[in-house]
Amino acid sequence: MKTRPHFEDAHVGDAIPTVSKVVRREEVKAYADASGDQNPLHQDDAFARSVGFPGIIAHGMFTMAHVVKTVTDWTGDPAGLLAIDVQFRAVVFMDERLEAGGEVKAVDPQSRRVTLSVWAAVEREGKRVLAVKNSTAEVQLD
Amino acid sequence: MPLNKALVGKEYPPLTMEVDREAVERFADAIGEDGAVFHDAAAAKVAGFPEQLAPPTFPTRMQIAVSASVAADPELGLDYTRVVHGEQAFEWLRPVHVGDVLTAMPRIADVRARGPLEFVVVESEIRDAAGEVVLRARTTLLSRGTGTSES
Numbered sequence: 073m074k075t076r077p078h079f080e081d082a083h084v085g086d087a088i089p090t091v092s093k094v095v096r097r098e099e100v101k102a103y104a105d106a107s108g109d110q111n112p113l114h115q116d117d118a119f120a121r122s123v124g125f126p127g128i129i130a131h132g133m134f135t136m137a138h139v140v141k142t143v144t145d146w147t148g149d150p151a152g153l154l155a156i157d158v159q160f161r162a163v164v165f166m167d168e169r170l171e172a173g174g175e176v177k178a179v180d181p182q183s184r185r186v187t188l189s190v191w192a193a194v195e196r197e198g199k200r201v202l203a204v205k206n207s208t209a210e211v212q213l214d
Numbered sequence: 215m216p217l218n219k220a221l222v223g224k225e226y227p228p229l230t231m232e233v234d235r236e237a238v239e240r241f242a243d244a245i246g247e248d249g250a251v252f253h254d255a256a257a258a259k260v261a262g263f264p265e266q267l268a269p270p271t272f273p274t275r276m277q278i279a280v281s282a283s284v285a286a287d288p289e290l291g292l293d294y295t296r297v298v299h300g301e302q303a304f305e306w307l308r309p310v311h312v313g314d315v316l317t318a319m320p321r322i323a324d325v326r327a328r329g330p331l332e333f334v335v336v337e338s339e340i341r342d343a344a345g346e347v348v349l350r351a352r353t354t355l356l357s358r359g360t361g362t363s364e365s
Contacts, residue, residue, distance in 0.1 A: 093246060099244060099246070102240070102243065102244040103244040103245065105240065105244070106237070106240040106241040106243070106244040106245075106275075107241070107244070107274050107275055107278055108275050108278050108279065109274075109278045123295075132298075132299040132302070133271060133274045133277075133278075133299070133302065134244075134245065136271060136274075136302055137245035137247075137269065137271045137274075138245065138246070140269070140270050140271050141245065141246065141247055141269075144249075144270065150249065150251060150252075150267055150269075150270065150309050151263070151308070151309050153270055153306060154305065154306060155303070155304065155305040155306065156270075156303065156304055157301070157302075157303035157352075158301065158302050158303070159300065159301045160298070160299055160300060160301065160302075
């Protein structure tokens with residue numbers, strides 16, 4: 073078990089550890105089967121090109137799951153995640169490195185709850201593109 | 215064509231899903247979640263949970279089915295080829311685990327336009343077999359190019 077952060081360890085402005093992975097076609101296919109979202113935009117390159125993308129894109133919820141994992145990896149407690157609200161702002165292509173992270177925005181000593189701003193980003197043509205922004209998560213710490 | 219704003223408040227038929235072990239396993243693998251509580255009932259019990267946990271976004275399986283039924287509603291007038299998933303929120307009252315039988319009660323919470331974009335907000339309260347609320351989900355679908363005003 074990893075060490076869980078205590079409420080006293082969280083300060084406004086602190087960044088939580090980022091988690092990154094390269095998005096692979098096989099994972100996106102596995103996600104389509106696991107989630108039941110069989111939209112061809114996530115499986116069929118020819119279809120994705122017909123609507124203006126260079127190839128298939130990851131499901132927004134695939135990206136969201138990575139953001140959630142980044143938060144629960146930090147808290148170390150899956151029951152500690154109380155709420156999340158994510159805005160999808162850019163698509164993610166295959167073989168891009170998807171990175172997610174967050175920052176402490178507010179702490180409530182009474183409830184020992186912490187509000188984080190959360191994000192997910194990829195590097196594309198030398199620029200950082202935010203796939204998830206203006207998003208928040210609320211967690212309960214010990 | 216603009217969407218039918220009269221549908222705000224419309225409720226859709228409840229959708230029930232049993233959380234089975236194999237589906238949880240497959241979902242956890244697909245998102246790269248390797249935490250023991252998501253793969254092993256014994257590890258979950260040691261951590262104080264009644265059963266192997268489903269990853270927090272596992273109810274996406276229900277949200278996708280709910281969105282599909284709303285999108286297919288001819289009264290709403292959504293053209294699914296113009297739809298993108300704009301925003302997703304979950305609020306959990308407890309973690310979902312293997313063996314839960316969950317029922318979502320979807321309703322259209324809002325239909326609004328901003329320039330050429332229209333937004334359809336679908337909210338679902340998701341209860342367990344005992345009738346307790348386990349989580350709430352809010353999905354915002356964006357319909358591109360169907361709004362009437364200029365942005």
